[in-house]
Amino acid sequence: MDWHGNPPRNDAFSAPAMAAEGIARSDAVASNSAANRKLFKSRVPIYPKEVDGIYRNLKWAMMAVTLSIYYLTPWLRWNRGPGAPDQAVLVDLAHERLYFFFIEIWPQEVYYITGLLILAAVSLFLINALFGRLWCGYSCPQTVWTDLFIWVETRIEGDRAARIRLAAAPWTAGKVAKRVSKHTIWLLFAVGTGGAWVFYFNDAPTLLHQLVTGTASLGNYAAIAGLAFTTYSLGGLMREQVCTYMCPWPRIQAAMTDSEALGVTYRRDRGEPRGPHKKGQPWEGRGSCIDCNQCVAACPMGIDIRDGAQLECINCGLCIDACDDIMMRIELPKGLIAFDTEANVERRLAGKPARFRFMRPRTMLYGGILVLVSAIMLFTLSFRQTLDLDVMRDRNPNFVTLADGAIRNAYTLKLMNRTGQARTLTLSVSGLVARSVNVIGVGDVKGPVPLAVDADKVRTLRVLVTVAKPDLAASHGLTFTLSDGAGKESRHVAAIFVPGDVK
Amino acid sequence: MAKREVDDISGTETTGHEWDGIKELDTPMPKWWLGMFYACIVWAIGYWVVYPAWPTLSGYTHGMLNHSQRDDVTANLAALKSARSVKEAALRDASLADIQRNPELQQFAMAAGKTLFGDDCAPCHGAGGQGAHGYPNLNDDVWLWGGKLSDIQRTITVGIRSTSPDTRQSQMPAFGRDGMLKPAEIDDLTEYVVHLSGRPANARAVTRATKLFADNCAVCHGADGKGNRSMGAPNLIDNEWLYGPNREDIADQITNGHGGEMPTWGGRLSPEEIKALAVYVHNLGGGE
Numbered sequence: 001m002d003w004h005g006n007p008p009r010n011d012a013f014s015a016p017a018m019a020a021e022g023i024a025r026s027d028a029v030a031s032n033s034a035a036n037r038k039l040f041k042s043r044v045p046i047y048p049k050e051v052d053g054i055y056r057n058l059k060w061a062m063m064a065v066t067l068s069i070y071y072l073t074p075w076l077r078w079n080r081g082p083g084a085p086d087q088a089v090l091v092d093l094a095h096e097r098l099y100f101f102f103i104e105i106w107p108q109e110v111y112y113i114t115g116l117l118i119l120a121a122v123s124l125f126l127i128n129a130l131f132g133r134l135w136c137g138y139s140c141p142q143t144v145w146t147d148l149f150i151w152v153e154t155r156i157e158g159d160r161a162a163r164i165r166l167a168a169a170p171w172t173a174g175k176v177a178k179r180v181s182k183h184t185i186w187l188l189f190a191v192g193t194g195g196a197w198v199f200y201f202n203d204a205p206t207l208l209h210q211l212v213t214g215t216a217s218l219g220n221y222a223a224i225a226g227l228a229f230t231t232y233s234l235g236g237l238m239r240e241q242v243c244t245y246m247c248p249w250p251r252i253q254a255a256m257t258d259s260e261a262l263g264v265t266y267r268r269d270r271g272e273p274r275g276p277h278k279k280g281q282p283w284e285g286r287g288s289c290i291d292c293n294q295c296v297a298a299c300p301m302g303i304d305i306r307d308g309a310q311l312e313c314i315n316c317g318l319c320i321d322a323c324d325d326i327m328m329r330i331e332l333p334k335g336l337i338a339f340d341t342e343a344n345v346e347r348r349l350a351g352k353p354a355r356f357r358f359m360r361p362r363t364m365l366y367g368g369i370l371v372l373v374s375a376i377m378l379f380t381l382s383f384r385q386t387l388d389l390d391v392m393r394d395r396n397p398n399f400v401t402l403a404d405g406a407i408r409n410a411y412t413l414k415l416m417n418r419t420g421q422a423r424t425l426t427l428s429v430s431g432l433v434a435r436s437v438n439v440i441g442v443g444d445v446k447g448p449v450p451l452a453v454d455a456d457k458v459r460t461l462r463v464l465v466t467v468a469k470p471d472l473a474a475s476h477g478l479t480f481t482l483s484d485g486a487g488k489e490s491r492h493v494a495a496i497f498v499p500g501d502v503k
Numbered sequence: 504m505a506k507r508e509v510d511d512i513s514g515t516e517t518t519g520h521e522w523d524g525i526k527e528l529d530t531p532m533p534k535w536w537l538g539m540f541y542a543c544i545v546w547a548i549g550y551w552v553v554y555p556a557w558p559t560l561s562g563y564t565h566g567m568l569n570h571s572q573r574d575d576v577t578a579n580l581a582a583l584k585s586a587r588s589v590k591e592a593a594l595r596d597a598s599l600a601d602i603q604r605n606p607e608l609q610q611f612a613m614a615a616g617k618t619l620f621g622d623d624c625a626p627c628h629g630a631g632g633q634g635a636h637g638y639p640n641l642n643d644d645v646w647l648w649g650g651k652l653s654d655i656q657r658t659i660t661v662g663i664r665s666t667s668p669d670t671r672q673s674q675m676p677a678f679g680r681d682g683m684l685k686p687a688e689i690d691d692l693t694e695y696v697v698h699l700s701g702r703p704a705n706a707r708a709v710t711r712a713t714k715l716f717a718d719n720c721a722v723c724h725g726a727d728g729k730g731n732r733s734m735g736a737p738n739l740i741d742n743e744w745l746y747g748p749n750r751e752d753i754a755d756q757i758t759n760g761h762g763g764e765m766p767t768w769g770g771r772l773s774p775e776e777i778k779a780l781a782v783y784v785h786n787l788g789g790g791e
Contacts, residue, residue: 396631400642400788403741410642410788440786441609460610464788 019292020330021279026293028160030304032244032312043241045167048150049160049297053321062138063147070141071192074199078102081420083455091201097456103381104456106418108388115377122373124249125256126366130358132263132339133253137316142242143300145193145235149186150300156182160297186236187228194227240301243314250311257309259342260357264315266295266306266337269348274306277330288336294326295319295337305337387425387453389482390414391493399498405469406435407499413461415482417453424450426485429463432478432497433471438464450485465497472499594775599652602782609782616783619776623768624784632787637746637763642787645743647735650791654732656781662767663735670767673735678719679758688715693754699728699740700748 017025031044076088078101085092090099098105098113105112127134136143157163157178169175198220199207210216211224234242243250257263266289274289289306296304298319301312305319317339324334344354394410402408417423428448429437438444440462442451453459465478476497483490507516510528520527532540550556554566590611594602602608621630627638634640639647648658648671661669678684684692694708695716717726723736730738737745745763746756755761768777784790 394631396629397633397640397642400633400640401742402643403645403738403743405742408643408788438788440788441603441606459606462786462788 018276018278019290019326020277023290023292023326023329025276025291026297028293028297030296030299030302030307032240032302033304034307034310044302046240046300046302047160047163047167048300048318049294049322050154051298051318051321051325053324055317056321059138059147059316059318063144066139066141066144067148071196074196074204080104084420085203087203089200090203093201104418106388106416108390108416109384112377112381115373115380118373119370119377122366122370126363126370128253128256129258129261129360129363129366132257132261133249133313133315136243136249136314140314142234142247143314143316145189145231146239146300148189149236149239152185152189153182156185183236186232190228190231190235191224193231194224197227198223240312243301244312254311258360258362259346260360262339262341262356263309264305264313264317264320264337265340265342265345266308267335267340267345267348268306268308269345271306271336283332288327288332290326290330292326294322298322309342385489385491386418387423387482387484387489387491388416388418389427389480389491389493390416391480391495393495399500401500402466406466407469407472408464408466409497411463411465411480411495413463413480415451415453415459415461417455417457417459420455422452422455424452424485426450426483427463428481428483429465430479430481432465432467432476434465434478435468435471436464436466438466440464467497467499469499472497475499591775594778599656599778599781602778603652603785609786612779612782613786615776615779616781619772619780620783623772624780627763627765632784637761639745640743641784642789643743644789644791645738645741646732646789646791647730647737647745649732650785650789652781652785652790655784655790656777658765659772659777659780659784660767660769662769663765664762665765665767667767667769671735673723673762675723675756675760675762677758677760680760684715684719684757688712689754689757692716692720692757693750696728696739696753696757697750700742701740 019025026049028049029044031046073089074087077086078088078099079086080099085099087099088101090097092099096107103112124135138144153163157166166175166178195211201223202220207216207220211220238246268287270287271289272287274287274291277283277286277290295306296319298321299305300316300318301314303310303312305313320337320339323337327334327336340354341356344356347354390413392412392414394412400408400410413427415425415427417425426448427439436444437446439449439451442449442461451459451461463480467476476499478495478497480493480495481490482493507529508519508526509516510526513528515531516529518527518529551564552566553568554570555563556566557564590608593608594612594615597605597608602612620628620632624632628634628641629638632641634642639645644650646654648654648663658671661667661671663671664673676683679686679689691708691712692715694704695712698704698709716728720728723734724730724739725736728739730736737743742748744752746752746761768780772780
């Protein structure tokens with residue numbers, strides 16, 4: 001066994017180069033390093049070596065947290081009273097409702113989702129400007145599932161060296177058994193992933209029972225199959241290619257970052273010039289990097305962090321763990337690779353002290369936008385109306401001339417009651433001298449008219465407004481007002497009255 | 504098999520075809536493409552086994568699932584019918600006034616009526632029921648045969664000048680074409696009708712036509728020109744003109760006696776469909 005708990009390499013495969021006393025130089029090649037990059041090339045498989053350390057543990061912890069949130073959320077219950085679903089987070093497509101704990105969003109209020117997306121985007125920018133691509137390294141589903149799939153692979157096929165050997169080995173029964181079990185477990189995880197997704201769109205316990213008994217709708221099985229396929233292929237087979245070639249964020253973040261943003265950084269001020277080190281040799285006049293390539297072997301993205309900041313780097317910090325382990329073994333201080341800034345490297349090279357500038361125009365701007373959008377969201381959400389009104393003017397016919405020459409316009413009104421109780425809402429029309437206002441099904445009305453709207457429902461009504469012909473010469477505005485009768489909530493909607501063919 | 508020539512530059516085999524020293528490369532299909540191609544072949548074989556696929560002399564192979572799209576349609580239609588049956592029965596049993604008073608039933612009737620109107624009525628009356636020259640506007644408050652729910656229901660059921668034995672029937676004579684009135688008399692009558700609708704007209708012609716109107720028109724349109732719904736005779740003093748408000752339109756109508764035809768829907772639509780249509784048309788805004 002070598003120092004990392006891996007079986008000794010076989011001779012045909014290992015080069016006996018030593019980086020330092022007792023530390024073999026890894027033969028890992030940074031397949032995605034700048035020097036190896038071509039416009040088109042087939043993928044060179046990456047066999048990341050398992051590492052141990054603070055960032056590896058952080059990643060395990062984040063994986064546990066994010067996957068738990070994903071798998072467990074649909075099972076949380078939330079009592080909304082009779083007639084309403086009791087699932088805390090539910091996208092009810094059939095009834096066009098989105099439930100999130102105490103919030104119930106209607107399709108008309110999709111701007112809340114827009115607001116959430118803006119918040120998510122600005123948070124991403126802010127975190128990126130402060131601490132680098134923490135999202136990519138620790139919480140992006142792509143890297144989390146890839147990490148999980150690599151973990152499974154390592155448990156079954158062994159660590160890096162064993163996996164490389166297995167890939168090159170002929171197809172024996174043992175190899176087939178390992179490969180089959182690996183892909184089976186991957187598929188099980190993938191099915192579980194798709195399975196969890198559909199629970200967000202259905203009552204979870206009911207759907208689970210249906211899925212097991214084979215009575216769930218075809219759409220659910222298709223969604224599970226589709227998501228299982230994408231999880232399996234993106235997380236298991238494509239891995240780092242998704243981040244490098246498919247994801248827009250690495251390209252965008254290049255514009256969002258600057259030299260003061262934290263990132264996984266090879267401190268070249270300390271590491272260079274690099275080279276193998278023999279025991280007893282002095283450390284003066286050379287860098288701390290012994291060129292052992294363990295950072296490359298550990299990298300799930302196939303890059304060499306010593307090339308500097310690059311778009312493939314997901315900032316997972318596994319190379320930090322790999323390097324710190326080596327530094328400990330050669331009795332040098334840790335942190336040759338660390339979360340640091342490019343600016344600090346430059347400062348140290350110039351003989352200046354390192355410092356972290358978290359307050360920068362960029363971060364202040366992102367922070368300001370974040371606070372502003374949050375405040376708007378909070379304000380609109382807390383003063384959100386439980387009633388709403390839509391007015392659609394009839395355009396076919398645009399207006400109707402009555403026998404006595406009076407002009408009538410028709411409007412279709414949608415009265416919305418977003419509460420869980422049936423309510424009586426008051427409708428009134430103002431801003432126009434109307435000869436008559438007729439609510440179909442209610443009759444001619446004078447002044448505000450009370451209208452019953454069922455709990456959590458929309459009531460559609462047609463309203464006819466008639467104006468004596470000489471009263472109006474041109475198009476005229478009018479206002480429909482829906483109020484709760486208690487003076488707490490009201491909604492005014494402006495509309496237009498067309499008095500005939502206006503020449 | 505003969506060893507094939509390999510192109511030095513690309514490292515790809517050649518097909519052996521050569522034109523003036525230019526050799527054709529035998530570039531292989533991309534592996535992913537080939538994979539999908541073979542997968543499709545496998546899929547197709549599975550499809551033959553599971554689904555109807557091959558014609559035989561007397562029919563076709565049914566496949567393991569015994570699937571039939573025609574059966575699916577029948578089942579879907581039956582499911583739709585049974586889903587609607589409760590409200591359809593309610594519609595059949597309720598009176599027109601009850602439907603209008605019950606918001607739930609009214610909404611169902613309106614939705615059904617809107618679809619039926621689009622299918623059966625819109626070609627003549629327009630998508631919004633706004634009518635056209637010779638085709639009545641159903642939005643306004645002018646009704647030839649009455650605008651109550653029951654009137655509308657009856658008009659839809661029996662039609663106007665239709666093939667139904669119970670059809671609503673009226674005929675404006677072609678006074679000019681059939682030689683019952685002379686052109687000068689028609690001109691005078693036109694002035695009279697213009698005068699009836701409150702517009703300025705030639706006073707002498709109006710005086711001359713007073714007796715003509717009383718003799719020829721008043722029997723249907725009434726002495727005051729307000730029309731008669733029991734005969735489908737239009738009101739001549741309002742602002743609505745089925746065949747146009749201008750003097751030439753009116754003269755043309757007196758001369759030729761146009762009369763449109765509305766088909767009978769009694770045998771073609773079910774009673775509850777006609778009820779739904781009546782409620783829809785009534786609620787377009789002109790219902791009485």
